Amino acid sequence: MTRVLPIGPRCLLVELEDLGRTLALFDALAADPVPGIAEIVPAARTLMVTTAPGVPADADLARAILARRPAGSHIPDRDAPVVEIPMTYDGEDLDEVAALMDLTRAEVIAAHQEAVWQVAFCGFAPGFAYMTCGDARFDLPRRPAPRTRIPAGSVALAGRFCGVYPQASPGGWQLIGRTALPMFDLARDPPAILQPGVRARFVEGRAHVHPVATPPAPAVRGLRVIRTGFPILLQDGGRIGQAGQGVSASGALDRGALRRANRAVGNPADDPAMEITLGPLRLRAEVAMTLALAGAGQAVVAGRAVPRGAAFAVDAGDEIAIEAPARGMRSYLALRGGFDIPPVMGSAATDTLAGIGPAPLTDGDALAPAGRPAEAVTDQGPGPDLPRPEGVVRLAVTLGPRTDWFDAAAVARFLGQDWRVTPQSSRVGVRLAGDAITRDGPELPSEGTATGAVQIPHSGQPVLFLADHPLTGGYPVIATLRPEALDLAGQLPPGARIRFVADAPFAPILSERSDVS
Numbered sequence: 001m002t003r004v005l006p007i008g009p010r011c012l013l014v015e016l017e018d019l020g021r022t023l024a025l026f027d028a029l030a031a032d033p034v035p036g037i038a039e040i041v042p043a044a045r046t047l048m049v050t051t052a053p054g055v056p057a058d059a060d061l062a063r064a065i066l067a068r069r070p071a072g073s074h075i076p077d078r079d080a081p082v083v084e085i086p087m088t089y090d091g092e093d094l095d096e097v098a099a100l101m102d103l104t105r106a107e108v109i110a111a112h113q114e115a116v117w118q119v120a121f122c123g124f125a126p127g128f129a130y131m132t133c134g135d136a137r138f139d140l141p142r143r144p145a146p147r148t149r150i151p152a153g154s155v156a157l158a159g160r161f162c163g164v165y166p167q168a169s170p171g172g173w174q175l176i177g178r179t180a181l182p183m184f185d186l187a188r189d190p191p192a193i194l195q196p197g198v199r200a201r202f203v204e205g206r207a208h209v210h211p212v213a214t215p216p217a218p219a220v221r222g223l224r225v226i227r228t229g230f231p232i233l234l235q236d237g238g239r240i241g242q243a244g245q246g247v248s249a250s251g252a253l254d255r256g257a258l259r260r261a262n263r264a265v266g267n268p269a270d271d272p273a274m275e276i277t278l279g280p281l282r283l284r285a286e287v288a289m290t291l292a293l294a295g296a297g298q299a300v301v302a303g304r305a306v307p308r309g310a311a312f313a314v315d316a317g318d319e320i321a322i323e324a325p326a327r328g329m330r331s332y333l334a335l336r337g338g339f340d341i342p343p344v345m346g347s348a349a350t351d352t353l354a355g356i357g358p359a360p361l362t363d364g365d366a367l368a369p370a371g372r373p374a375e376a377v378t379d380q381g382p383g384p385d386l387p388r389p390e391g392v393v394r395l396a397v398t399l400g401p402r403t404d405w406f407d408a409a410a411v412a413r414f415l416g417q418d419w420r421v422t423p424q425s426s427r428v429g430v431r432l433a434g435d436a437i438t439r440d441g442p443e444l445p446s447e448g449t450a451t452g453a454v455q456i457p458h459s460g461q462p463v464l465f466l467a468d469h470p471l472t473g474g475y476p477v478i479a480t481l482r483p484e485a486l487d488l489a490g491q492l493p494p495g496a497r498i499r500f501v502a503d504a505p506f507a508p509i510l511s512e513r514s515d516v517s
Contacts (some may be wrong), residue, residue, distance in 0.1 A: 002069075004062035004510040005401035007480050011450050012057040012509060013401040014047040014065060019132065019160075020073030022047060023120060026196075028068040036061065041243045041448035042121040042196065043472055044130070044159070048448025062510045076118050080197050085164070086436065087155050091175035093143070097157060100174075101137050109204070112176065113133060117162050122192065122246035123446060123472025126354040127166035127184025129194035129246070130446065137269065138162070142443065146172030153178045155202070164193045164194075167355065181207035182329070184245070186319075186344060186356070192245035196342065222368035223289065224320070225333065226282040231360030233277075233427075234339070234367075235332070237270025237465065239347035239356070248471045249451070250351035253427060253490025257295035260383060264292035264311045265336035266374035272341050272348035274333040274361070278493075279324035283333075285314040289369060290336035296328025296361040296386055296491060309380050312338040328386030328491040336377075338370040352427045352466040367451070372444045387488065389495035392418055395485045396501050403506035406456070410437050411506070414478055421463060427468040429455075430492055436460025437478065449473040452481030454500070461471035464495065466490060 005013040016022045026042045034057035041048040049065065051057050089109045091097075098108045117131035139160040147170060150156070154165045156173035165171060166183035175263070184191050194200060225232065233257065238251025251257035252275060259269040279297060292311045293299040299306040300321040306312045314320065322331060341348040341358055350357035361367070387393045403411060419432040437460045449455065453465040455475045464481070465473075466489065479500060481489055492498070 002066065002512055003508045005508055006057075006398050006506075007401050007450050008057065008398050008452070008483060010051045010053070010055065010057050011480070012049050012062060013447065014049060015061070016045055016047075019120060020074070022073070023074035024070045024072065025065075027066060027074065028070050029065065029265060032068060034061070034064045034068065039241060039243055041123065041471060042118075042222035043123065043447040044161075044445035046447040048450065050450075057509075064336050066319060066510070066512075070311065074206070076199075080118070080199050082199045082201055083193060085155075085179050085181055085200055085202050086207040087177045087179040087202050089177040089204065091155065091177045093174040094176045097140060097174050097176055100140055100511045103137070108176070111137065113161075113202050113204070117202070119194050119196050119198045119200070120161075121196055121472075122194070122244060123207070123448070124163075124246065124470050125166055125169060126247045126356060127192045127194065127243060129183070129192070129198075130192070130305055131162045131200055132160055133162070136160075140174055141479070142172040143174060146170055148173065150179065153180060155179055159166055166231060168172060179207055190245060191345070219420050220366040220368045221286045222340075222366050224284045224359050224366035225363055226284055227363055228281045228361070229279055229324070229360050230277040230324050232281070233275040233350040233352070234272050234341055234348050234358045235275040235350065236272040236348050239251075239349055239351065239471050240343055242345055243471060245472055246346065247354060247356065248351070248467070248469060250349040250354070250357070250467050250508055252332065252349075253467055254295055254330055254332065254487045256441055256487045257330070257383060258334075260309050260380040261292045261294035261332040261334035263378050263380055264294065264309055265290055266377045267334055267336065267338055271334065271338050273339075274329040274367075276333060279321040279322050283320040283322075285318045285320070286316055286366070287369065288313070288315050291320070291333060292435065293322065293331055294380070294383060295331035297322045297488075298325070299333075309383060311377050325386075327388045330491060331448070332472045335369055336374050338372045340368040340370040345403075351468050353470065356393070376428035384488070386491045387493065387496045390497070391497055392400045393488060394501050396482040396500050396503065397479040397485070398482060399479050399502045399504070399506035400477075401480075403478055405441060405444070405476040406437065406439050406478055408508055410439060411478070413437060415500055415502060418499050421492045421494055421496045421498065423494040425492070425494065427466055429466055429469055430464040430489065432462045432464065434461070437462065444474055444476050447470045449477060450480055452483075452486050453477040454479045454481070
């Protein structure tokens, strides 16, 4: 059965029979693109397709995608480059893997080294490659309970895939060893050593890693942080088009507030700005400059409050105070002419999950003005009302793509209650608490997840993915926020309550029996 499932007005999920047919369609779409498609995230049995602005993810697009299906399955590229990965076979689960495969420890190691592992897709974290091989014995289950922390460089197996954790993170795969070879290194071009199509072989031995010297940071005069309650991030319109390396877009959580601040000082709408979480914050201007603050907070200069979203000028030595807001969570401070921030992979956004982008700013840090040409300023007017602690916020969702993994009672419980925002929330996701959503059924193969996805883990407590979420996930997504609700979600303070609102019941965009042999 082939199905096309809804994610949002510009995003859909194509579900196919197996990995081979999924990669065959991915290859076909790369060779003969469907007009209007902006990005495709391949996974174990799905393609997550995002369209360009103004192009709907509807049945017409779904039919155009399925028309590209080739007659057969994916054929691995025998001429693809081979990366040799030296490793030590000392994983905590190696003996358990041997028992599952009905082999000795030495036989597992030999089989792992004899196999040629080809990267099918990337996700979870930057540089994390899902590699598969022709040896069916490596079709292994995940661990019953995931570990809270797996060290960087761990080599692991699960569900016919092999992967190397590029950084320390939670995970539920079976650990068989470790490598010192960095999977993701910004000093390389491209940073990810393993990308779709690349082949890998594992050998026993130690990797030779050549560290790259980092030059000392130059002295900076500009806007200095005197004191901040939380680290300040730099955010812009996001890091688009890096899915092939497992890198999500990141960027400002409240895109509307970022754009209002930039337009108020004459910058391009998606220029980098300071993303300020709550407060209090004290800044000092070391040179004369023009600023604008939009979002939750309000700037105070020399005891006078600046209207939200309005441009204001400060002289060298002036201090700017921003207190914790009564409503909302995040504020955006833009500088006329921009901040002098070198882009990383095409963006100045700080991705907190991936560790990509400028380092967070803390007490004593400063940013210099870039002095880029600016245009006439525009009055953006007041921003929208922002959520307050204990208030109820209604967030519009599209049901899907995995709503049918839950029975009608569970879906009704998801939509029919208020979910509380917990203090454990972050830029990766908003963790919610309420009456648990439970289900019985198999594990979901890893698949692409969109910003705004509401994922239901084993605990039954939803996680609402924000801009720094993993590119792929292994828990079913019951619903996805509509694009117009994303900015509001980025302003949810701890204690606020959410009521999800769907304007239509769940239904596949297309569903058909495959006639592909």
